[in-house]
Amino acid sequence: MNFAIIGFGGLGKLHFRCAGEVANRVKDVKLVAICDIDEQAFHTQTSTNLGNVDDELDLSEYHLYTCVDELLKNERLDFVITALPTYIHEEIAVKVMKHGINVFSEKPMALTLEQGEHMLQVAKESQVKLMIGQCVRYFPEYAMLKNLIDSKKYGKVIRADFIRISPNITWSWQDWMLDGAKSGGAALDMHVHDVDFIQWAFGVPKAVTSVATNHKTEHESISTVYHYDDMLVTGTGDWGMPGCFPFTPGFTVRFEKATVVMSAAGVKLYPEEGEPSDIEVQVVSGYIEEIVDFIQCIREDRESKINPPEASCCTLKIALAEKQSADTNQTVYLS
Numbered sequence: 001m002n003f004a005i006i007g008f009g010g011l012g013k014l015h016f017r018c019a020g021e022v023a024n025r026v027k028d029v030k031l032v033a034i035c036d037i038d039e040q041a042f043h044t045q046t047s048t049n050l051g052n053v054d055d056e057l058d059l060s061e062y063h064l065y066t067c068v069d070e071l072l073k074n075e076r077l078d079f080v081i082t083a084l085p086t087y088i089h090e091e092i093a094v095k096v097m098k099h100g101i102n103v104f105s106e107k108p109m110a111l112t113l114e115q116g117e118h119m120l121q122v123a124k125e126s127q128v129k130l131m132i133g134q135c136v137r138y139f140p141e142y143a144m145l146k147n148l149i150d151s152k153k154y155g156k157v158i159r160a161d162f163i164r165i166s167p168n169i170t171w172s173w174q175d176w177m178l179d180g181a182k183s184g185g186a187a188l189d190m191h192v193h194d195v196d197f198i199q200w201a202f203g204v205p206k207a208v209t210s211v212a213t214n215h216k217t218e219h220e221s222i223s224t225v226y227h228y229d230d231m232l233v234t235g236t237g238d239w240g241m242p243g244c245f246p247f248t249p250g251f252t253v254r255f256e257k258a259t260v261v262m263s264a265a266g267v268k269l270y271p272e273e274g275e276p277s278d279i280e281v282q283v284v285s286g287y288i289e290e291i292v293d294f295i296q297c298i299r300e301d302r303e304s305k306i307n308p309p310e311a312s313c314c315t316l317k318i319a320l321a322e323k324q325s326a327d328t329n330q331t332v333y334l335s
């Protein structure tokens with residue numbers, strides 16, 4: 001299988017760095033080409049909120065393109081990974097899928113529900129696989145939490161809080177992330193990871209009530225109450241933190257018989273009776289696991305059991321409802 005990366009900024013380079021390990025896990029898969037509209041992207045290192053990366057990249061063995069049409073004309077590709085600004089996710093994914101090529105497209109799925117639904121429709125019509133990079137489902141801390149919720153090992157969930165806070169955004173190409181019309185702000189871009197986990201673990205909430213700040217950029221931080229019948233679930237995302245602040249995801253989930261906390265200190269279990277303990281999780285990268293799953297889905301001609309594209313579209317719908325709730329000061333009902 002040959003693949004290409006389209007969009008070689010922060011996340012494109014992260015996928016590039018994962019490509020070797022992906023190839024070790026699933027045999028006969030080869031990165032052959034990289035495409036970015038801005039030639040500079042092939043020569044610059046990138047810092048993201050996930051940390052600085054300074055090592056030199058050797059791209060000599062790959063075909064480099066600055067135009068997606070040229071890439072599609074010249075290469076025989078089985079799939080592409082797109083890591084592009086959100087406002088062109090739909091356009092490029094649709095173009096590639098219409099060439100009969102499977103697409104792994106970074107999150108969030110798109111800027112509007114119509115765009116997301118169009119992507120689903122084209123994937124079906126073109127009989128290709130589409131996966132959206134909702135990588136949190138593949139990170140071991142969250143996969144472990146999902147198992148605890150499903151198995152009811154510690155009983156039902158009483159209350160769950162999710163948080164994702166990040167230094168302010170300085171690296172994006174032409175500052176597209178800082179333009180709410182292009183990125184949807186932190187609410188759609190970053191907080192969407194927790195929205196996706198909440199939806200995966202608890203189902204679609206009946207309604208959402210959100211408040212947001214618009215201090216430096218539109219919806220740079222958002223806090224939401226997700227309405228469920230029998231538990232209290234909240235989520236907060238903020239990408240307006242000082243530049244020296246570390247990217248910090250976390251959760252606190254109180255079950256009937258124990259509370260589970262993920263923080264910079266790792267994952268801890270606080271039982272109703274007894275002493276706290278560490279929960280050991282596998283050391284694996286969700287960014288590798290998601291691509292491995294995607295490749296297996298292509299090979300076995302099936303949808304992902306973990307991350308089907310319909311679920312990403314549903315996540316998009318919830319995140320958009322949160323933005324609407326924040327803008328209107330009203331609860332937005334989803335069912």
Ligand SMILES: NC(=O)c1ccc[n+]([C@@H]2O[C@H](COP(=O)([O-])OP(=O)(O)OC[C@H]3O[C@@H](n4cnc5c(N)ncnc54)[C@H](O)[C@@H]3O)[C@@H](O)[C@H]2O)c1
Nearest residue numbers: 007008009010011012036037038041083084106107172173
């Ligand atoms: N999964 C995650 O944890 C995670 C983390 C950060 C970002 N992302 C997502 O990844 C995507 C990209 O984010 P980023 O941080 O890499 O942004 P970025 O601005 O660093 O990179 C975008 C790249 O796309 C290129 N580009 C723009 N238009 C193009 C076109 N028409 N054809 C080819 N290349 C084009 C730009 O030159 C730039 O190099 C976004 O959707 C973002 O939400 C995901």
